[in-house]
Amino acid sequence: ESQLNPNYSFENFLEGDSNRLARSAGLAVANKPGGTSFNPLLIFGGVGLGKTHLAHAIGVDIKDKYPEKTVLYISAEKFTQQYIDSVKKNNRNDFIHFYQIIDVLIIDDVQFLSGKSGTQDVFFHIFNHLHQNGKQVILTSDKAPVDMQDIEQRLLSRFKWGLSAELQNPDFETRVSILKNKLYRDGVEMPDDIIEFVAKNIKTNVRELEGAIISLIAQSSFNKKEITIDLARQIVEKFVKNTKREVSIDYIQKVVSDYFQMDIDTLQSKTRKRHIVQARQLAMFFAKKFTKASLASIGSQIGKRDHATVLHACKTVDNLSSTDKQFRKYVEDISKKLSV
Ligand code: ADP
Ligand code: MG
Structure with missing residues (x-):
């Protein structure tokens, strides 16, 4: 055997x-x-x-x-x-x-x-x-x-x-083809936009990718509901919530710099330009919030700053988000992006 x-x-x-x-x-x-x-x-x-x-x-x-x-x-x-x-x-x-x-x-x-x-x-x-x-x-x-x-x-x-x-983690195209192949083998039809929605949102584990599609099919046949984007969204949310993911400092820097349409080098640079300083402070704030890294380690990864700078950044973000509406929106938007 x-x-x-x-x-x-x-x-x-x-x-x-x-x-x-x-x-x-x-x-x-x-x-x-x-x-x-x-x-x-x-x-x-x-x-x-x-x-x-x-x-x-x-x-x-x-x-x-x-x-x-x-x-x-x-x-x-x-x-x-x-x-x-x-x-x-x-x-x-x-x-x-x-x-x-x-x-x-x-x-x-x-x-x-x-x-x-x-x-x-x-x-x-x-x-x-x-x-x-x-x-x-x-x-x-x-x-x-x-x-x-x-x-x-x-x-x-x-x-x-x-x-x-x-x-490594499969890229989007590969995730889509894995799903399509699975659906084909199971003889199930599903609209492309729904397959792509699932593939877009479940990125780091093929087993979960397949699991989400399986529950989607099961839910729709059990409740005699059509497979819609809304149903897909509910299921994907469950999958994503159940996987405790540790966001990395690199990922946070990427999300913050994408959000402000700057590159990571700019975010880390020594410049005193206000919007860049703020982006950097936000990255530090989220690194403190979402990772277990020490202040010193956050500082060294985000533009080689010391722990006092990180502490100051966290306080500044707290203050600004209670006084400045625009800034509070930044915090909320980025927070959402990081917890999807
Ligand atoms: P691991 O052993 O690394 O934890 P598995 O081999 O158990 O992962 O894979 C998890 C699921 O994902 C399985 O159902 C497997 O068939 C599927 N899978 C993983 N990679 C691919 C791939 N490249 N193409 C098709 N299916 C895949
Ligand atoms: Mg295995």
Whole structure:
């Protein structure tokens, strides 16, 4: 049993700038498992960006092209559990042997191995054996190897032997094509403007993107309502609210500078021009409000100012928004943009 899900195919894994490298490395590996320098192939990226899907797609494709090869997909969590059981039952060697005769081993979410030195140790030996014998290893992780914590150095260095390919947030066009493909496969029709509305508003997680479309379809058929932009808006709002997102200081600077139609360099510059100073102060105020960064860190990221300047900016924004109507509107507008 390979544990592969045939729906997670390459065909269904829509290509975009955000995944092109990882996807094509995956295809290369699937064409010549163990025969490329991408060994191991490590796919990393945030939640819901397609790591599991892509890992399966490689396995599914290999099974298609090389039916005689043994391919195994397993989560790092399950692998760990199996290892612990084998130790309890005194058959650790059987466990190792089982893994050493696999042709293509896919381990999902290897960050789960952090701090688990016994499992890391056994995986190290299995990895070396497979690699020496020209077998293919495919790993996924929520972080790049350099950012992984509590993983032994010798294992990390193995992770870096092959290729680490990142899955990034898909851009708008890719999000639209992912949705269209899903709707097509499910045999559901939906107006383009609604698909685009959803794709525009859910940006950082493909699973949520699909989830929003699924609830939209469910809601409309359950309540026998037409799928309208209003219904889409309600659903998207729920999705966006439920995902606690930490806005970054970079993002705040971008939103504020876009709002005032200046670029970020201008916002950060040393000029004393009033409207620029105000934009900078607003960026500092929102950084204080929406992030956990210290005043000093906010200052250093927004034009290399000190913490006293940031404190002063926050007070100024508070004062101005209670005395100046125009300024209060700025605060409200930007606040809305940041909390969408
Ligand atoms: P991860 O393992 O990174 O958390 P998944 O592989 O579980 O993410 O992907 C979440 C969902 O998004 C799955 O339903 C998957 O099919 C879908 N998905 C992600 N990327 C793509 C893509 N490029 N094309 C089509 N579907 C995608
Ligand atoms: Mg996954």
